[in-house]
Amino acid sequence: MIQLRNITKxxxxxxxLKGISMTFEPGKTNLIIGQSGSGKTxxxxxxxxxxxxxxxxxxxxxxxxxxxxxxxxxxxxxxxxMVFQGSxxxxxxxxxxxxxxxxxxxxxxxxxxxxxxxQEVIDRVNLVDAQNKLPAELSGGMQKRVxxxxxxxxxxxxxxxxxxxxxxxxxxxxxxxxxxxxxxQENNITTVINSHDMNSVMEIGDSILFLKDGVKAWEGKxxxxxxxxxxxxxxxxxxxRLMKKVKEVYQ
Amino acid sequence: MKLLHHIGAYFLMLRLxxxxxxxxxxxxxxxxxxxxxxxxxxxxIVGFLSFFVGGVVSxxxxxxxxxxxxxxxxxxxxxxQSVILEFAPTFMSIILAGKVGSFITSSIGTMRVTEQIDALxxxxxxxxxxxxxxxxxxxxxxxxxxxxxxFLGILGGYAATLYGGFSSSADFIEGxxxxxxxxxxxxxxxxxxxxxMILATIPSYQGYYMxxxxxxxxKAATVAFVWxxxxxxxxxxCLPDDSTTQHNESIRWA
Numbered sequence: 001m002i003q004l005r006n007i008t009k010x011x012x013x014x015x016x017l018k019g020i021s022m023t024f025e026p027g028k029t030n031l032i033i034g035q036s037g038s039g040k041t042x043x044x045x046x047x048x049x050x051x052x053x054x055x056x057x058x059x060x061x062x063x064x065x066x067x068x069x070x071x072x073x074x075x076x077x078x079x080x081x082m083v084f085q086g087s088x089x090x091x092x093x094x095x096x097x098x099x100x101x102x103x104x105x106x107x108x109x110x111x112x113x114x115x116x117x118x119q120e121v122i123d124r125v126n127l128v129d130a131q132n133k134l135p136a137e138l139s140g141g142m143q144k145r146v147x148x149x150x151x152x153x154x155x156x157x158x159x160x161x162x163x164x165x166x167x168x169x170x171x172x173x174x175x176x177x178x179x180x181x182x183x184x185q186e187n188n189i190t191t192v193i194n195s196h197d198m199n200s201v202m203e204i205g206d207s208i209l210f211l212k213d214g215v216k217a218w219e220g221k222x223x224x225x226x227x228x229x230x231x232x233x234x235x236x237x238x239x240x241r242l243m244k245k246v247k248e249v250y251q
Numbered sequence: 252m253k254l255l256h257h258i259g260a261y262f263l264m265l266r267l268x269x270x271x272x273x274x275x276x277x278x279x280x281x282x283x284x285x286x287x288x289x290x291x292x293x294x295x296i297v298g299f300l301s302f303f304v305g306g307v308v309s310x311x312x313x314x315x316x317x318x319x320x321x322x323x324x325x326x327x328x329x330x331x332q333s334v335i336l337e338f339a340p341t342f343m344s345i346i347l348a349g350k351v352g353s354f355i356t357s358s359i360g361t362m363r364v365t366e367q368i369d370a371l372x373x374x375x376x377x378x379x380x381x382x383x384x385x386x387x388x389x390x391x392x393x394x395x396x397x398x399x400x401x402f403l404g405i406l407g408g409y410a411a412t413l414y415g416g417f418s419s420s421a422d423f424i425e426g427x428x429x430x431x432x433x434x435x436x437x438x439x440x441x442x443x444x445x446x447x448m449i450l451a452t453i454p455s456y457q458g459y460y461m462x463x464x465x466x467x468x469x470k471a472a473t474v475a476f477v478w479x480x481x482x483x484x485x486x487x488x489c490l491p492d493d494s495t496t497q498h499n500e501s502i503r504w505a
Contacts, residue, residue, distance in 0.1 A: 084369065
């Protein structure tokens with residue numbers, strides 16, 4: 001479980017996050033949604049330790065990140081998996097090598113053990129035939145699946161995904177969303193996903209945090225989105241004709 | 252102020268290179284890979300340029316000897332001194348700032364742009380050590396490249412002198428043996444080691460801390476080349492060598 005308490009962050013005097021508090025529960029796909037520039041990625045990077053919050057607390061299974069020693073933070077980082085927006089696969093490595101990489105760097109397993117563990121995860125994301133290919137030879141959806149495999153190969157407690165289905169066609173996006181959800185439930189991972197895709201919200205949004213200009217504007221379950229009278233989230237959700245139609249049908 | 256900020260950040264990066272090292276087995280692979288790309292991959296261009304520049308140095312020396320009182324073995328002597336003391340260590344390092352430096356900046360910069368460095372950090376890996384340390388170790392083999400450059404430069408000078416008919420083979424060989432001080436070669440290698448460190452670290456700094464997209468990767472590679480060249484030239488000027496010491500001695504006695 002991840003608990004955020006009053007997180008603030010500013011860059012060059014400009015406040016990007018203004019007192020965000022939220023709880024992300026394990027075994028659920030927690031979505032952070034909002035327009036571009038609303039602070040989603042900064043909040044995710046704060047949780048990952050890539051940015052230091054200016055104030056506030058982040059608790060990982062009730063342990064405050066700010067009070068951890070460097071070695072405790074390193075251990076915590078090894079319990080995290082991350083799927084980057086652009087996949088961030090290592091260009092010069094094959095799919096198998098990419099998935100084995102975290103184990104090579106952080107464990108003392110033998111090559112055979114690492115290979116076996118990597119192949120199991122590659123099999124889980126249905127990429128067995130592509131395991132000897134380079135990332136450049138894969139489609140966007142396949143790259144995302146490799147990124148997911150690499151993120152979960154160390155069996156993390158926390159999984160972070162930054163717009164995991166951006167740039168993908170709707171069908172592939174649903175495959176990726178469902179894959180993340182299944183892996184989250186199978187391993188009881190606390191998963192936090194950044195997205196501005198309403199399809200993802202409707203498919204896998206167990207818990208939703210809506211950010212607007214760095215402020216928490218709304219939080220709740222996906223079912224409540226259609227019932228809320230919060231103007232900010234209504235403006236965001238019903239910005240497309242499709243969603244307006246969905247609302248009409250729903251009502 | 253901006254320059255001071257960069258100098259400070261550069262030295263902080265150097266500190267990070269040597270703490271929390273990557274696993275030995277992984278690091279060994281990275282070092283061999285970088286030796287292949289940075290050192291062995293540079294031998295072709297270094298050999299080609301050294302041979303022909305050595306030739307040009309000897310031709311220009313020979314063409315400018317007008318007085319019959321100047322012995323013909325001066326061509327070999329001047330070629331050797333120019334190649335060993337300046338051309339091979341300094342100018343080859345500047346040429347490599349273009350080839351090796353821009354490769355280092357663009358490869359690390361692309362990793363920054365495509366979030367691969369963030370991916371390393373999220374895994375709890377010291378990305379500076381992982382990326383920069385193997386390049387420093389690989390570049391420590393630069394004296395071997397410079398050794399080949401010295402040999403080919405003098406060989407190029409010999410070939411140009413002989414086939415251009417500027418002096419005889421015996422004169423040239425006598426010239427390259429004349430007043431030879433082994434310390435000059437040692438000095439050139441020591442200088443090269445310092446330049447190797449600069450060649451590995453300044454481009455790495457430019458790539459690692461770059462911000463932006465593909466266009467900025469290109470800009471960072473250019474900035475890296477400019478700064479690496481400037482630092483090499485300034486250091487080369489500041490480093491005392493044997494000839495400088497002799498010159499100062501002669502001034503004192505005069």
